[in-house]
Amino acid sequence: MFTRRHGLRAVLAVAAVAVIAAACSSNNGSTGNSASKKTLTIWSMPGELPPKMRAALTEEFQNTHRNVKVNYEDQEWSGIQAKTITALGSNTPPDVIEFGNTYTASFADGLVDLSGKASGLGKSSWFTGMADSATVDGKTVAVPYLSGARVVLYRTDMFTQAGISTPPTTLAEFTADAGKLMAKFGANPKFSALYYPGQYWYGALPFIWDAGGDIATQSGGKWTGALDSPQSIQGLTTLKNLVASFSKAPKDKNEVNQFQTLADGTAAMVIDQAFQIPAILKANPKLAPTDIATFPLPGVSGPAPVFAGGSNVGISAASKNQSLALDYVKLMTSPKYEKMMANEAGLLPNTTTLTTLGDSNPTLAVNFAALKNSKFVPSAANWGSVEGKTIIPDMLENIFTGKRSVADAAKKASEEITTELNAN
Amino acid sequence: MGAVGTTKLTPRRRPRSRANRPDRTSGGGPPGPAARGRRPALRAMPYLLLVPSLVVLVGLMGYPLVRLVVLSFQHYGRREFLIRQGATWTGLANYRMLFADSQFWSVAVRTIVLTAVIVALTVLLALLVALVMQRLDRVSRTVVSLGLMVSWATPAVSSATIFKWMLDSRSGIIPKILNQLHLVDLTGDNSVFLSGFKTLASVTAMVVWQSVPFVALTLFAGLTQISRDLYEAARVDGAGPWRSFTSITMPMLRPIFALVIVLSVIWDLRLFTQVYIFNQGGPDQQSYLLGVYSYFASIVGLRFGQGAAIAIVLIVMALIGTAYYIRRLVRSGEATA
Numbered sequence: 001m002f003t004r005r006h007g008l009r010a011v012l013a014v015a016a017v018a019v020i021a022a023a024c025s026s027n028n029g030s031t032g033n034s035a036s037k038k039t040l041t042i043w044s045m046p047g048e049l050p051p052k053m054r055a056a057l058t059e060e061f062q063n064t065h066r067n068v069k070v071n072y073e074d075q076e077w078s079g080i081q082a083k084t085i086t087a088l089g090s091n092t093p094p095d096v097i098e099f100g101n102t103y104t105a106s107f108a109d110g111l112v113d114l115s116g117k118a119s120g121l122g123k124s125s126w127f128t129g130m131a132d133s134a135t136v137d138g139k140t141v142a143v144p145y146l147s148g149a150r151v152v153l154y155r156t157d158m159f160t161q162a163g164i165s166t167p168p169t170t171l172a173e174f175t176a177d178a179g180k181l182m183a184k185f186g187a188n189p190k191f192s193a194l195y196y197p198g199q200y201w202y203g204a205l206p207f208i209w210d211a212g213g214d215i216a217t218q219s220g221g222k223w224t225g226a227l228d229s230p231q232s233i234q235g236l237t238t239l240k241n242l243v244a245s246f247s248k249a250p251k252d253k254n255e256v257n258q259f260q261t262l263a264d265g266t267a268a269m270v271i272d273q274a275f276q277i278p279a280i281l282k283a284n285p286k287l288a289p290t291d292i293a294t295f296p297l298p299g300v301s302g303p304a305p306v307f308a309g310g311s312n313v314g315i316s317a318a319s320k321n322q323s324l325a326l327d328y329v330k331l332m333t334s335p336k337y338e339k340m341m342a343n344e345a346g347l348l349p350n351t352t353t354l355t356t357l358g359d360s361n362p363t364l365a366v367n368f369a370a371l372k373n374s375k376f377v378p379s380a381a382n383w384g385s386v387e388g389k390t391i392i393p394d395m396l397e398n399i400f401t402g403k404r405s406v407a408d409a410a411k412k413a414s415e416e417i418t419t420e421l422n423a424n
Numbered sequence: 425m426g427a428v429g430t431t432k433l434t435p436r437r438r439p440r441s442r443a444n445r446p447d448r449t450s451g452g453g454p455p456g457p458a459a460r461g462r463r464p465a466l467r468a469m470p471y472l473l474l475v476p477s478l479v480v481l482v483g484l485m486g487y488p489l490v491r492l493v494v495l496s497f498q499h500y501g502r503r504e505f506l507i508r509q510g511a512t513w514t515g516l517a518n519y520r521m522l523f524a525d526s527q528f529w530s531v532a533v534r535t536i537v538l539t540a541v542i543v544a545l546t547v548l549l550a551l552l553v554a555l556v557m558q559r560l561d562r563v564s565r566t567v568v569s570l571g572l573m574v575s576w577a578t579p580a581v582s583s584a585t586i587f588k589w590m591l592d593s594r595s596g597i598i599p600k601i602l603n604q605l606h607l608v609d610l611t612g613d614n615s616v617f618l619s620g621f622k623t624l625a626s627v628t629a630m631v632v633w634q635s636v637p638f639v640a641l642t643l644f645a646g647l648t649q650i651s652r653d654l655y656e657a658a659r660v661d662g663a664g665p666w667r668s669f670t671s672i673t674m675p676m677l678r679p680i681f682a683l684v685i686v687l688s689v690i691w692d693l694r695l696f697t698q699v700y701i702f703n704q705g706g707p708d709q710q711s712y713l714l715g716v717y718s719y720f721a722s723i724v725g726l727r728f729g730q731g732a733a734i735a736i737v738l739i740v741m742a743l744i745g746t747a748y749y750i751r752r753l754v755r756s757g758e759a760t761a
Contacts, residue, residue, distance in 0.1 A: 082723045089505040106726075110506035250594055252617040252707070318508075381502065388724035394708045401613050423727065424501070 039069045040324055043084070044098040046074060048146060048311055050344040057337050061328055068324060081106060081384045093316035095325040096332075098145060101133040101312045102377050106384040108136040111314040112322060115140045121330060125351045129308030129374035136379055143333045144350040146341060147310030148273040149370035150202060151294045153259070153280070158185065158268040167295035171210075171238070174298045178246045181268045188266070189248070195258055195267035196243050198251030198400045199393035203271040204239055205307045209375050210299035211235030215392075216378045216417055223380055223421035225414030227395065228407065236406050240399050251400045254393070259283070262292065271297060274363045275346035294366045296373075308374035310348070380421045391416045495732035502726035518733035527709075528717070528734075535713045536741070538624060539692045545632045546688055547681070550639035557644045572637035580634065584701035587630050591616045620710025623703045627711065630698050635691065639684045646680040647673070679753065686749045693742050714738045 042049075049057075049072070058070050073094065075083070081103055087093050088110030099107065114121065118140040123131065130144035154167070159177075162184040168174040181193035196203060208214065213232025216223045226232060243249075248266075249258070259276040261267035263283035277292050296303035313333060315325040331337065338349035342357055348367050349357070358365030377383055386392070395413035398404040404412070496518055500511040522528050553572070557565050575583075590598050593615030602608045616622040650673065658668045696715035699705060705716040712720070714734060722731025 079723075082726070085502060085505060085726060089508055106502060107506070109503050250615065251613060252593060252615045317506075382725075385720075385725040389709070389720060390704065390706060394706060397618060397707055401618055403618075420725070423725065424499075 037067050037069060038321060038324065039071050040096065040321055040328055041071045041073060041094040042096045042098070042328070043073050043075050043087070043094040045080075045100065045311060046076065047345060048098060048341075048347070050341060053337055053340040053344050056340065057332055061331055065324065065327065070328070081388065085110070088316055088318065091318065093318045095319040095321050096313060096315055096328055098311055098313045101130070101142075101144070101147075101308075101310050102387060103384055104133055104142055104312055104314075105136045105379045105381045107314065108139075108141045108381065110317050111141045112317050112319075112326075113139050113141060114143065114315070114326075117326065121333065122335075122351060125353050127308070127348075127350060127352060127371055127374070129371065129376055130310060130350050132379070133308060133310065133376050134312045136381075142312035142314035143329055145311050145313045145333055146338075146345070146347040146349065147308050147371060147374075148275060148347045149306045149308065149367050149374060150206075150271050150273055150297070151306070151366050151370050152269050152297050153262060153272050153274065153276065153292060153294055154269045155262055155265070155267075155291055156293050157291045158265070162268075167293075168298050169295075169302065170298050171300050171304075175242065178242070178269070182246060185268065190266045192248045192261065192267045193246040194242060194269045194271075195249045195261045196239075196247040196271070197249040197253040197255050197258055198243075198397050199253060199390070200255040200258075200271075201392040201396060202307050202309060203255065204236065204392070204396055205375070205377075206271075206297050206299070206304035207239040208232045208235040210304035211238065216380070216414075216421055218378065218380070223378060223418060225417035225421075227392075227417065228410040228414040233406055233410050236399060236410060240406060243400050251397055263287065273347075274367050277363065278346070294363055296366060296370045303370065303373055305373050305375045306370050308371060308376050378421065382421050382423055385423075386417055386420050389416070389420065391420070492732050492735055495729055496736045498729045500729040500732075505726070505728070514729070518729045519737075521730065522733050522737070527712075531712045531714055531717045532737070532741075534624075535693060535695075535715075535738075538628065538695070538713065539689060539745075542628055542631050542635070542692045542695075543685060543688045545628070546635040546639055546692075547684060549632065550636045550643055550684070553636060553640035554643035554647055557640070558647050569641065572640060575633060576637035578634070580697040581701055583634060584630060584698045587626065588702055591626060593617065617703050618707055620707060623707070623711045627695070627698050627702055630702070631692065631695060635688060639688065642684055643677060643680060646677045650676045682749045682753045686746045686753065689745050689749075690742050693745065694738060714741075 054072065061070060062068060077100070080100070084097060084099060084103070084107060088097075088107060093110070097107075121143050123140065126134075126144050127147065130147050134140055134142040134144050152167075158181065159165075159167070162177075162180045164177050164180055168177050178193035182191070185191045185193075205215070208227070208231075211231045211234040213229050213235050214226040216225050216227075218224075227236075249261075255270075255272065258267075258270045259272055259280050260283060262270055263280045265284075274294055277294075280292055281287055281289060297306060298304060313329050315322055315329060319325055333350060335349070335351055335353060338351060339354055339357065341347065342349045342354065342364065346363075348364070348371055355368050358368045391413050395409045398409040398412075399406050403409075497513060497515060498511045499514045499517065504510045504512075553568070557568055560568065590596050591610065593599060593611050596610075599610035599616075602610055608614075610616055610622070616626050654672050654676075655668055658672060663671065694715050695713055696719065699711055699713055699716050700719065703711055705712045705720065715738065718731045718734035718738065721734055722728045725731075
């Protein structure tokens with residue numbers, strides 16, 4: 001008897017929750033076509049519309065659009081692809097979305113084609129890698145918003161102690177310096193000259209690209225995985241050797257908390273984004289700001305091409321406020337707010353006209369230099385599932401643990417990528 | 425608790441005549457306390473009380489199920505979703521593709537084997553726990569029940585996350601202890617998360633740990649229903665403890681076994697949360713089970729039709745796997761009624 005009554009109560013509770021949830025969503029759903037006051041809904045990723053910039057931007061936008069309420073909904077990275085697709089396919093999508101730029105091709109069918117308006121949005125001065133990330137099948141479907149090139153963050157004090165006076169500029173120098181660091185600090189069994197976690201696939205791309213390899217190539221509308229090309233295999237082998245000699249990082253982890261190792265001195269170098277520097281200094285208050293600096297990841301001769309990860313801004317094709325949304329996007333990605341974002345969040349703006357920001361900020365300068373030599377992942381609509389299925393991290397795990405040879409692991413991953421990118 | 429006899433509570437007779445029923449309780453809503461004490465109204469009560477849950481069930485389970493079946497016969501992916509049209513009827517194409525995919529077969533076999541292992545371990549351990557509880561005094565029994573309840577009540581997401589921490593190759597407590605005891609090395613490259621087998625073994629432990637309480641408490645409830653007299657009589661006839669167990673306990677518990685096995689098979693076949701949280705189906709897709717496989721096809725790969733076909737296969741498997749027991753369960757219900 002007892003279970004039954006509880007069952008009913010549970011059912012009623014569920015029904016009540018469902019009703020309340022429905023009521024709430026219909027409240028949010030009306031994106032304000034009612035009467036005078038309109039609402040513009042903006043989705044953004046964590047930390048990418050920093051508070052001060054957001055406030056100033058909203059104020060300026062509302063000065064020229066008096067009857068518009070700007071409603072920000074902050075998203076989370078986990079599950080964002082499916083969530084965004086679901087939203088873009090609904091009748092009440094967010095009007096503007098700011099999203100990880102590797103998803104651009106995946107979302108393109110649900111975004112407004114901005115090709116005709118691109119010149120008014122400053123396309124001519126966008127960084128090339130970033131412009132590429134916003135272009136799908138020759139159409140501009142989004143506006144590049146920010147980028148965070150990966151560079152080498154290092155401990156200057158440890159470099160000095162190991163007798164290294166200038167940062168390396170070639171792979172050979174890089175390897176030699178890593179050897180010196182190991183010789184100096186290797187007594188600590190936990191010490192890594194270069195801390196490289198096994199699932200860190202963004203960090204692997206420069207090695208592949210520098211050797212002349214690629215993730216996948218497209219011809220005649222068909223994608224072919226290229227991680228098993230001789231060049232890619234060479235790049236992966238270089239990385240494998242570096243990791244084997246200089247990294248004590250676990251092979252079943254990603255890069256999220258690696259900055260911590262610079263803070264506690266168990267590593268002298270990590271490949272990461274420069275905006276992590278304040279976090280490192282905060283994690284170890286004994287460090288002086290000059291103890292952490294950056295240099296571009298070296299290739300065989302000169303800096304290696306880096307991954308131009310970042311984010312783009314698009315307008316929902318199903319949005320009922322498209323012209324308002326365009327006004328907003330135009331303002332948000334204008335040099336004025338790009339500059340504010342760069343200063344506040346430590347990420348790179350979309351326009352080459354702001355490279356002077358680097359004059360007063362050496363970290364930004366290194367980042368700008370890296371961005372000039374940047375590449376992008378395949379702009380295939382199915383790229384998201386290559387990421388989602390962790391095909392490249394799985395390959396790296398297999399390589400670093402020696403479970404598979406480089407050639408074998410690369411071949412397997414390459415075949416999976418071919419299947420995934422061409423899947424319909 | 426009388427779990428065996430619950431089927432009795434279902435009214436078997438139809439309300440005798442419609443004319444007898446007053447319109448007092450009309451209006452559709454659940455009847456208020458005022459309806460109490462009136463006999464015809466009382467007779468209609470069960471049905472009226474069922475209405476809200478039926479509506480919810482049809483809405484929350486019936487509709488998605490129908491939608492799922494339809495979807496499994498359609499080509500419906502990212503593009504069809506975004507442009508909001510163009511879902512095309514493709515007949516059995518999704519199923520044909522699935523059955524032609526070697527990964528599907530290995531995942532299906534893995535799912536079946538793992539389910540069998542988990543269910544067997546769960547029922548066995550739970551039986552032991554129930555037998556122990558039977559012999560405990562009141563206080564210790566309460567303590568054990570509380571312990572069981574706690575692990576049962578822990579949400580799967582939390583327990584999977586905690587297990588993940590405890591097994592971490594660097595900082596986890598379990599690899600540390602096992603290392604100290606020189607039993608197994610789970611640190612560094614021997615990490616649980618770098619091995620498909622170890623990942624599945626951990627998932628098994630995790631799921632068994634969480635499933636034992638319900639089964640143990642149910643079996644214990646069943647044990648308390650067995651009359652002492654039977655054991656007494658058996659002892660008089662010279663039966664030892666083992667004989668009593670096999671000839672009295674096991675046969676008497678059979679309907680409950682059927683119940684817990686059916687439920688466990690259904691729960692464990694569609695295992696998702698623990699596997700996904702623990703290692704995202706990794707390493708290298710080696711811990712993909714059908715539920716995870718379906719998730720990756722539909723939510724990650726954005727091929728909703730394909731994902732739906734996998735889900736349907738899973739449902740059919742669950743039906744086949746439990747049909748025999750469900751039939752027996754229904755039969756035993758009829759017998760006691």
